[in-house]
Amino acid sequence: MIHYYKLSFSLIASVLLVITFYSATMFAQSRIAKPNTAPLTIEYNFPMDGSKYVPSTSPIILRTSVPVNLSAVANTIAVTGTLTGRHEGTLALSDDQTTMIFTPTDPFESGERVTVSLGTGIIASNGAELAPISFSFDVQDNEQPAKSPFL
Numbered sequence: 358m359i360h361y362y363k364l365s366f367s368l369i370a371s372v373l374l375v376i377t378f379y380s381a382t383m384f385a386q387s388r389i390a391k392p393n394t395a396p397l398t399i400e401y402n403f404p405m406d407g408s409k410y411v412p413s414t415s416p417i418i419l420r421t422s423v424p425v426n427l428s429a430v431a432n433t434i435a436v437t438g439t440l441t442g443r444h445e446g447t448l449a450l451s452d453d454q455t456t457m458i459f460t461p462t463d464p465f466e467s468g469e470r471v472t473v474s475l476g477t478g479i480i481a482s483n484g485a486e487l488a489p490i491s492f493s494f495d496v497q498d499n500e501q502p503a504k505s506p507f508l
Contacts, residue, residue, distance in 0.1 A: 397485035398422045402473075406492035413464040413496050417473055423481040424454035433476040434459060438496075440469040454482070468498040 401420040404411045417436060427450040436444040436459060446461040465471055474491040481487070 397481040397487045404494040408494040410497045411494045417459040419457045421455050429479045435474045438469045438471045440466040465496040
């Protein structure tokens with residue numbers, strides 16, 4: 358009878374050991390970083406599409422949903438004014454690689470409409486590609502309004 362008891366105790370100890378090992382393995386696998394498969398989208402842009410009265414020296418700010426490669430963005434961004442044509446400028450990327458700031462070399466022309474376009478070829482660090490997008494805004498008209506005869 359004592360021998361049977363020792364065998365049962367060994368069996369229970371072995372089962373508990375297997376359960377502990379299995380639980381530890383499952384916990385470790387749940388802690389492994391999973392690849393980010395989120396789609397690449399523009400979460401924020403400034404100025405917003407359709408904005409009016411934007412200052413002529415305003416930068417253009419874009420924030421993406423996942424990190425991007427600056428060189429890919431630099432090759433596809435186009436900033437074009439209806440009066441001044443295509444604008445050159447500097448493009449900076451934040452440390453988290455999601456916020457881009459385009460600062461035009463020359464200010465926009467008073468009263469013009471500016472269109473910002475991002476073409477194909479922008480690929481995120483997770484392999485997702487941004488669909489081409491564009492948005493426009495109107496620059497503040499700096500002309501002085503005519504004086505009212507009532508003032």
